[in-house]
Amino acid sequence: xxxxxxxxxxxxxxxxxxxxxxxxxxxxxxxxxxxxxxxxxxxxxxxxxxxxxxxxxxxxxxxxxxxxxxxxxxxxxxxxxxxxxxxxxxxxxxxxxxxxxxxxxxxxxxxxxxxxxxxxxxxxxxxxxxxxxxxxxxxxxxxxxxxxxxxxxxxxxxxxxxxxxxxxxxxxxxxxxxxxxxxxxxxxxxxxxxxxxxxxxxxxxxxxxxxxxxxxxxxxxxxxxxxxxxxxxxxxxxxxxxxxxxxxxxxxxxxxxxxxxxxxxxxxxxxxxxxxxxxxxxxxxxxxxxxxxxxxxxxxxxxxxxxxxxxxxxxxxxxxxxxxxxxxxxxxxxxxxxxxxxxxxxxxxxxxxxxxxxxxxxxxxxxxxxxxxxxxxxxxxxxxxxxxxxxxxxxxxxxxxxxxxxxxxxxxxxxxxxxxxxxxxxxxxxxxxxxxxxxxxxxxxxxxxxxxxxxxxxx
Amino acid sequence: xxxxxxxxxxxxxxxxxxxxxxxxxxxxxxxxxxxxxxxxxxxxxxxxxxxxxxxxxxxxxxxxxxxxxxxxxxxxxxxxxxxxxxxxxxxxxxxxxxxxxxxxxxxxxxxxxxxxxxxxxxxxxxxxxxxxxxxxxxxxxxxxxxxxxxxxxxxxxxxxxxxxxxxxxxxxxxxxxxxxxxxxxxxxxxxxxxxxxxxxxxxxxxxxxxxxxxxxxxxxxxxxxxxxxxxxxxxxxxxxxxxxxxxxxxxxxxxxxxxxxxxxxxxxxxxxxxxxxxxxxxxxxxxxxxxxxxxxxxxxxxxxxxxxxxxxxxxxxxxxxxxxxxxxxxxxxxxxxxxxxxxxxxxxxxxxxxxxxxxxxxxxxxxxxxxxxxxxxxxxxxxxxxxxxxxxxxxxxxxxxxxxxxxxxxxxxxxxxxxxxxxxxxxxxxxxxxxxxxxxxxxxxxxxxxxxxxxxxxx
Numbered sequence: 001x002x003x004x005x006x007x008x009x010x011x012x013x014x015x016x017x018x019x020x021x022x023x024x025x026x027x028x029x030x031x032x033x034x035x036x037x038x039x040x041x042x043x044x045x046x047x048x049x050x051x052x053x054x055x056x057x058x059x060x061x062x063x064x065x066x067x068x069x070x071x072x073x074x075x076x077x078x079x080x081x082x083x084x085x086x087x088x089x090x091x092x093x094x095x096x097x098x099x100x101x102x103x104x105x106x107x108x109x110x111x112x113x114x115x116x117x118x119x120x121x122x123x124x125x126x127x128x129x130x131x132x133x134x135x136x137x138x139x140x141x142x143x144x145x146x147x148x149x150x151x152x153x154x155x156x157x158x159x160x161x162x163x164x165x166x167x168x169x170x171x172x173x174x175x176x177x178x179x180x181x182x183x184x185x186x187x188x189x190x191x192x193x194x195x196x197x198x199x200x201x202x203x204x205x206x207x208x209x210x211x212x213x214x215x216x217x218x219x220x221x222x223x224x225x226x227x228x229x230x231x232x233x234x235x236x237x238x239x240x241x242x243x244x245x246x247x248x249x250x251x252x253x254x255x256x257x258x259x260x261x262x263x264x265x266x267x268x269x270x271x272x273x274x275x276x277x278x279x280x281x282x283x284x285x286x287x288x289x290x291x292x293x294x295x296x297x298x299x300x301x302x303x304x305x306x307x308x309x310x311x312x313x314x315x316x317x318x319x320x321x322x323x324x325x326x327x328x329x330x331x332x333x334x335x336x337x338x339x340x341x342x343x344x345x346x347x348x349x350x351x352x353x354x355x356x357x358x359x360x361x362x363x364x365x366x367x368x369x370x371x372x373x374x375x376x377x378x379x380x381x382x383x384x385x386x387x388x389x390x391x392x393x394x395x396x397x398x399x400x401x402x403x404x405x406x407x408x409x410x411x412x413x414x415x416x417x418x419x420x421x422x423x424x425x426x427x428x429x430x431x432x433x434x435x436x437x438x439x440x441x442x443x444x445x446x447x448x449x450x451x452x453x454x455x456x457x458x459x
Numbered sequence: 460x461x462x463x464x465x466x467x468x469x470x471x472x473x474x475x476x477x478x479x480x481x482x483x484x485x486x487x488x489x490x491x492x493x494x495x496x497x498x499x500x501x502x503x504x505x506x507x508x509x510x511x512x513x514x515x516x517x518x519x520x521x522x523x524x525x526x527x528x529x530x531x532x533x534x535x536x537x538x539x540x541x542x543x544x545x546x547x548x549x550x551x552x553x554x555x556x557x558x559x560x561x562x563x564x565x566x567x568x569x570x571x572x573x574x575x576x577x578x579x580x581x582x583x584x585x586x587x588x589x590x591x592x593x594x595x596x597x598x599x600x601x602x603x604x605x606x607x608x609x610x611x612x613x614x615x616x617x618x619x620x621x622x623x624x625x626x627x628x629x630x631x632x633x634x635x636x637x638x639x640x641x642x643x644x645x646x647x648x649x650x651x652x653x654x655x656x657x658x659x660x661x662x663x664x665x666x667x668x669x670x671x672x673x674x675x676x677x678x679x680x681x682x683x684x685x686x687x688x689x690x691x692x693x694x695x696x697x698x699x700x701x702x703x704x705x706x707x708x709x710x711x712x713x714x715x716x717x718x719x720x721x722x723x724x725x726x727x728x729x730x731x732x733x734x735x736x737x738x739x740x741x742x743x744x745x746x747x748x749x750x751x752x753x754x755x756x757x758x759x760x761x762x763x764x765x766x767x768x769x770x771x772x773x774x775x776x777x778x779x780x781x782x783x784x785x786x787x788x789x790x791x792x793x794x795x796x797x798x799x800x801x802x803x804x805x806x807x808x809x810x811x812x813x814x815x816x817x818x819x820x821x822x823x824x825x826x827x828x829x830x831x832x833x834x835x836x837x838x839x840x841x842x843x844x845x846x847x848x849x850x851x852x853x854x855x856x857x858x859x860x861x862x863x864x865x866x867x868x869x870x871x872x873x874x875x876x877x878x879x880x881x882x883x884x885x886x887x888x889x890x891x892x893x894x895x896x897x898x899x900x901x902x903x904x905x906x907x908x909x910x911x912x913x914x915x916x917x918x
Contacts, residue, residue: 017819043677045697047697051815054815055819171662171663172663172664180657180659180700182641199662200636200637200639200640200641202662203627203658203662204631204633205631206631236721236725237506238504238506241641241717241718259700262694262721265721265724265725266695266728269725270728270809272732273735273805274809277735277801278798279802279805284810284815284820288830288831292835299798302798303795306790306794306795307791309790309794310790313786324776324780327772327776327779327783327789328773330786331765331768331793332762332765332769334790335761335764335765335902339761340758342736342737343737343738343758346733346738347733347743356510356743358514359478360476360514361514371747371751372750380758443790
């Protein structure tokens with residue numbers, strides 16, 4: 001009980017782990033005190049143990065895992081970041097991994113198994129009981145980001161002619177109920193889902209009532225082939241807690257619960273952010289070399305586009321030689337375009353990701369973004385035009401930068417909204433490299449319009 | 460049943476709404492056919508009706524709401540985007556609003572009431588039954604982004620000495636059970652929560668067992684003052700479905716469920732993205748003027764920083780006049796720094812938001828980012844230095860751009876990781892304007908280092 005209180009307090013501290021406990025755990029690892037280690041880890045939530053493993057050094061992590069041995073809690077593995085998980089799974093002796101996965105739900109075993117190399121996956125599957133192994137193997141046959149992979153095969157079901165009492169008695173007698181479940185799935189003789197009874201509803205109904213009289217027929221099912229992103233968006237939109245998954249024949253194949261949907265939803269939002277910023281799928285626990293390598297690729301793309309932009313400037317070397325003020329002013333036009341484009345882009349990518357930008361409002365949104373770009377362009381054209389004209393005592397120079405600014409802001413707005421829409425249309429991720437595309441366009445157009453106009457109007 | 464099948468199919472189409480149904484609804488609105496409208500809306504999920512309202516024009520929205528009248532489903536209001544919701548609430552006759560909120564949970568009423576202006580809020584509160592009004596008023600007294608605002612006050616509770624049978628009988632007899640609930644809260648005589656029994660657990664236990672024997676004492680509670688972001692992160696991390704909220708005296712004050720946590724989590728991720736891109740809290744349904752205004756403010760900040768950067772360039776007018784190639788090359792140094800800084804920034808902001816960047820690993824992460832910046836800086840310095848030296852047949856110019864590149868990449872990395880950490884330390888949002896700060900620093904440093912070095916080494 002003292003331990004539990006500590007745990008709750010630690011959770012409130014934000015990180016979920018008190019500094020003293022981390023110290024004590026590392027000390028136990030160093031002295032090889034297995035009993036003390038198990039005692040210190042026991043009251044912690046698996047997510048906190050995963051955090052601990054991610055935040056210590058690789059050597060400490062390895063020593064901890066080996067000392068923990070067969071007492072290792074399999075659910076910790078599912079909570080680890082991908083990079084650390086791969087590393088731990090590689091180092092884990094087969095018998096420890098086999099013991100660790102015995103108590104996991106099938107979706108968690110699938111989640112771990114899909115990352116293993118062929119021989120290790122084979123050994124893991126062999127260690128499972130027959131029924132579990134078949135379930136996991138069938139899930140692994142579904143596509144990697146499909147509802148079939150995401151679901152757990154353990155589903156609690158009942159026929160519609162059962163009474164509330166029958167259902168409760170059945171559940172009381174059942175030995176292998178899922179760790180957490182929220183609905184009773186009502187199926188017909190062919191195993192097709194025909195209704196849902198939430199546990200709350202079941203609880204509130206008299207024992208003699210038949211399930212068919214309290215089941216809700218207005219429920220959502222997902223096909224095994226549905227993408228995980230679509231599943232997650234539907235959970236979010238319709239406030240689902242769990243939903244049945246059906247196979248090609250419309251039979252109940254498994255259940256997806258909200259915790260899995262929440263993971264996918266967060267991964268998707270994070271992926272969009274990373275793609276927009278040109279960061280790959282790096283993890284916070286990755287090493288310097290991995291991270292530098294991942295980012296190098298994106299920076300190389302950026303270098304190529306920067307060189308393209310500077311090639312545009314190079315076309316106007318003579319103009320800049322004549323009026324050096326152009327070199328001072330040109331980054332302003334490019335920078336404003338880049339920023340306005342990124343704003344539009346971010347809004348568009350999120351709207352597409354959350355299914356809020358559809359055929360019904362696409363024309364209106366594109367038109368509106370163009371208008372916003374034009375309006376703000378006129379505002380900033382007047383501002384920067386006046387400032388430039390006054391500072392350099394040259395009205396024409398002010399007019400040149402003003403016209404270039406309006407043009408670039410409209411181009412920025414249209415690029416920001418049309419590029420992600422086009423990427424989505426061809427089946428690519430709308431966030432993928434969009435940022436680089438958009439800023440390339442605004443840099444190139446900005447430099448070209450400003451320096452080109454200057455050449456015509458000022459020389 | 461035909462209608463329901465249609466509904467399910469529509470949901471799979473992604474947008475949740477078939478084009479034909481939208482047409483039929485708008486036709487019913489135009490002909491003022493209230494009965495047909497209600498019939499068409501009835502099978503739709505409230506979230507889909509909200510989508511419909513968001514995607515039609517303002518005039519159609521107004522006409523639909525007025526024709527729908529007192530049959531309006533209050534839960535549609537809670538699903539609307541903020542901009543549309545404010546507009547609809549303003550136009551809604553008091554008696555329609557009063558009827559609409561009667562069946563909502565207290566947290567949803569609070570969510571609507573907090574957006575109303577004083578007199579309308581007063582009238583809404585007056586329309587509620589006494590007990591409901593007091594509950595809503597108490598919630599409104601908690602801070603705007605607190606767990607107290609987020610929770611619903613309806614909690615299902617029982618004393619520990621009750622048996623499973625007592626609890627089930629109590630729930631069967633209760634008339635005002637929440638629409639969805641997942642746990643039974645076990646409280647002592649002073650209403651302090653002392654345990655949790657999930658409905659699944661309750662269901663699987665014999666009627667004669669006392670609740671104290673099956674309750675879990677290892678559960679998480681939140682204080683009414685806890686921030687909604689902390690609550691949402693804890694739900695995500697620990698896979699919570701519902702959690703009790705306690706007041707200052709440790710008494711059970713309400714319950715937070717996962718659907719609310721999911722909303723907050725998505726809002727936070729979206730807010731980070733928007734802040735990084737300099738987009739305020741605009742909604743997809745906002746008008747041109749609102750959106751242009753919101754973005755204008757951020758673009759003005761960007762303009763100021765762009766002028767600052769060009770002031771740095773202006774310091775070196777003489778140098779550029781002597782070697783015009785510098786004007787061609789300088790955007791490359793600035794652009795690479797800006798990109799590298801944005802990468803680091805994005806990773807840091809997400810790590811802070813998800814509590815993965817803590818005192819335990821902060822030093823290591825900052826050091827690592829500096830190293831990554833240095834490594835990639837050296838790589839790109841060699842690349843661009845060689846390209847420049849060859850293209851301009853000028854080794855010194857290559858060396859100048861190389862040195863400026865390494866320096867700017869290291870500055871970018873450190874700015875990207877330290878600025879959000881510093882903002883978090885002073886209590887500001889780490890994403891707030893971070894992007895502008897970072898690119899300002901990389902622009903200013905990049906231009907200064909490159910042009911300054913060129914002045915020293917080439918003239």
